[in-house]
Amino acid sequence: MIEGIPIQHFLIVSTIMFFIGIAGFIMRRNLITILMAIELILNSVNINFVIFNRYLYPDQLQGHFFAIFVVGIAAAEASVAIALIINIYRKLKNIDVENVNELRY
Amino acid sequence: MLSYSPSLGGGRGEALKFGDMNLSQFLMMRHELLLTAAALIILIAEIATADSAKRKLIPFTIALFAMVTVAGFFPVPEGTLFGGSYQSNPLTALMKNVLNIGVLIIFLQAEGWLKRPENSDRISEYFLLTVSTLIGMNFMISSGDFLMFYIGLETATIPIAGLAAFDRIRSRSAEAGIKLILSSALSSGVLLFGLSLIYGVTGSIYFTDIAQTITSNSMVALGFIFFVSGMGFKISLVPFHFWTADVYEGAPINVTSYLSVISKGAASFIFTIILFTVFKTLTEMWKPVIYTLAVFTMTVANLFALRQQNMKRFLAFSSIAQAGFLLLGILGNNDLGMSAVVYFVLIYIFTNLGAFGVVEAISNASGVETIDGYNGMYKTNPKLSLLMTLALFSLAGIPPVAGFFGKFFLFTAAAGSGYYILVLIAVLNATVSLYYYLRVVRAMFIEKSDNPVPTFKSSAYMRTALIICVAGIFAVGFASVIFDTIREISQNFLY
Numbered sequence: 001m002i003e004g005i006p007i008q009h010f011l012i013v014s015t016i017m018f019f020i021g022i023a024g025f026i027m028r029r030n031l032i033t034i035l036m037a038i039e040l041i042l043n044s045v046n047i048n049f050v051i052f053n054r055y056l057y058p059d060q061l062q063g064h065f066f067a068i069f070v071v072g073i074a075a076a077e078a079s080v081a082i083a084l085i086i087n088i089y090r091k092l093k094n095i096d097v098e099n100v101n102e103l104r105y
Numbered sequence: 106m107l108s109y110s111p112s113l114g115g116g117r118g119e120a121l122k123f124g125d126m127n128l129s130q131f132l133m134m135r136h137e138l139l140l141t142a143a144a145l146i147i148l149i150a151e152i153a154t155a156d157s158a159k160r161k162l163i164p165f166t167i168a169l170f171a172m173v174t175v176a177g178f179f180p181v182p183e184g185t186l187f188g189g190s191y192q193s194n195p196l197t198a199l200m201k202n203v204l205n206i207g208v209l210i211i212f213l214q215a216e217g218w219l220k221r222p223e224n225s226d227r228i229s230e231y232f233l234l235t236v237s238t239l240i241g242m243n244f245m246i247s248s249g250d251f252l253m254f255y256i257g258l259e260t261a262t263i264p265i266a267g268l269a270a271f272d273r274i275r276s277r278s279a280e281a282g283i284k285l286i287l288s289s290a291l292s293s294g295v296l297l298f299g300l301s302l303i304y305g306v307t308g309s310i311y312f313t314d315i316a317q318t319i320t321s322n323s324m325v326a327l328g329f330i331f332f333v334s335g336m337g338f339k340i341s342l343v344p345f346h347f348w349t350a351d352v353y354e355g356a357p358i359n360v361t362s363y364l365s366v367i368s369k370g371a372a373s374f375i376f377t378i379i380l381f382t383v384f385k386t387l388t389e390m391w392k393p394v395i396y397t398l399a400v401f402t403m404t405v406a407n408l409f410a411l412r413q414q415n416m417k418r419f420l421a422f423s424s425i426a427q428a429g430f431l432l433l434g435i436l437g438n439n440d441l442g443m444s445a446v447v448y449f450v451l452i453y454i455f456t457n458l459g460a461f462g463v464v465e466a467i468s469n470a471s472g473v474e475t476i477d478g479y480n481g482m483y484k485t486n487p488k489l490s491l492l493m494t495l496a497l498f499s500l501a502g503i504p505p506v507a508g509f510f511g512k513f514f515l516f517t518a519a520a521g522s523g524y525y526i527l528v529l530i531a532v533l534n535a536t537v538s539l540y541y542y543l544r545v546v547r548a549m550f551i552e553k554s555d556n557p558v559p560t561f562k563s564s565a566y567m568r569t570a571l572i573i574c575v576a577g578i579f580a581v582g583f584a585s586v587i588f589d590t591i592r593e594i595s596q597n598f599l600y
Contacts, residue, residue, distance in 0.1 A: 021294065062252075063310075080266055084266060084282045088280070
């Protein structure tokens with residue numbers, strides 16, 4: 001329990017982060033920025049897990065463990081995504097999503 | 106037996122106790138252990154073969170994987186491992202075997218593509234990535250808590266992005282890879298947000314604990330919506346299907362068939378298990394959601410499939426529509442629904458891999474991938490045309506072939522729970538789907554073309570794969586023992 005800060009404040013922050021991430025994923029045009037938006041989403045999830053654990057279930061560690069694994073897997077995901085972005089860059093000399101449009105709906 | 110059973114607040118200390126756990130218990134994970142061993146053997150074989158002999162890795166790996174598949178059919182001990190994180194029972198073993206059969210067929214079909222000069226130095230990479238995704242799927246199916254489920258899901262997804270970007274010379278392939286990894290990362294983020302809310306309400310990540318303590322309130326509903334959206338991306342349900350057609354078209358055909366059959370099958374298995382076990386007390390909450398998704402998925406995918414010209418995109422939308430039919434089985438919410446889902450995926454593996462096999466053989470031989478390009482194919486390649494017709498009839502659900510029985514049990518499961526209007530919508534959609542499946546048949550048999558696909562003979566591997574598919578399409582439909590076995594296993598699992 002953190003003195004003076006109620007759980008709602010953390011949850012508001014994490015929810016705002018989540019939706020900033022979603023908006024960034026949809027609106028941003030640069031592939032790296034899209035990746036940053038995804039990191040925002042995953043980190044909002046981490047805040048949720050850790051805060052729920054700390055405030056509501058302080059006698060156990062499941063939420064903390066989940067957050068640690070999410071961090072690790074997010075790193076793996078980001079590394080693969082960056083490798084693929086470099087692959088795109090080598091072909092198109094550009095990482096703007098407007099150029100990644102050979103395939104359309 | 107393992108003495109530890111997961112309980113609220115007991116995650117610390119007890120789970121780390123390995124003293125009363127003997128090594129034979131690890132045999133519960135036989136599928137995963139065998140696949141891990143296979144992955145390591147592939148790595149060693151890659152080092153041990155000379156550059157000029159890399160092609161020999163193809164028959165070697167196929168033989169290795171065939172052994173793994175056969176070994177999977179021996180009975181697996183029942184129980185849980187790692188403090189309830191991993192659970193093994195006949196149903197999960199059955200699902201893993203179904204996936205193994207599909208991957209074996211895909212490996213056989215990959216031979217022509219892997220033998221191309223630009224791929225010849227990366228044969229083992231393909232096999233290694235595929236096997237590691239399969240390990241992830243197996244852990245996902247066997248998961249007993251949401252952490253194991255999430256790790257399995259990511260292990261199953263991340264390497265596929267590498268596979269989708271496998272063709273170095275086609276920039277479309279790179280594009281498919283980046284689209285797949287970004288959309289799957291987004292979907293896991295959404296899914297995790299839902300899981301974090303559910304954790305906040307119930308205080309546990311274990312399936313059994315959540316099922317006991319979960320009650321219907323607005324936060325659980327919100328978490329559940331996020332969870333379904335995330336899973337909807339993975340199974341490509343409308344309205345979360347936008348990545349599907351692009352990735353399916355851009356990826357190499359072999360990877361497309363892997364994505365559309367194995368990935369989707371594994372995700373729908375665990376989705377069904379989670380809905381039937383974790384959210385078992387909240388059926389009134391999730392049934393309307395699944396109902397709506399089923400209606401939208403079937404209808405929208407069918408309408409989009411009508412106007413496709415590229416065979417891969419066409420099969421992509423057809424596979425989205427099939428996922429919509431699958432949801433009918435989930436709505437059944439009983440052992441019949443569960444067994445209908447497993448049975449349908451088994452048939453779908455044979456059927457769709459048959460169709461993709463023909464598309465791949467033709468693309469390898471002549472590069473043709475459009476429906477118009479198939480005009481007059483019956484004259485030049487009668488056997489392949491007949492096989493394609495059979496597979497498409499099975500996808501459409503025309504009586505003598507297996508696809509009919511798959512759909513029949515799904516509809517029965519839904520009708521058994523009183524969803525008569527939904528079954529009516531599904532039947533109408535099946536009729537619409539018949540139109541576009543027959544479009545391909547018409548192109549092959551009736552349309553005339555000045556330069557049809559030239560006559561060619563596919564390799565022995567591809568022929569074996571296609572023969573297995575044809576045998577599967579007939580055998581799974583006619584041998585009632587298969588459905589009875591699946592039914593019996595599901596009954597024991599759920600009740």
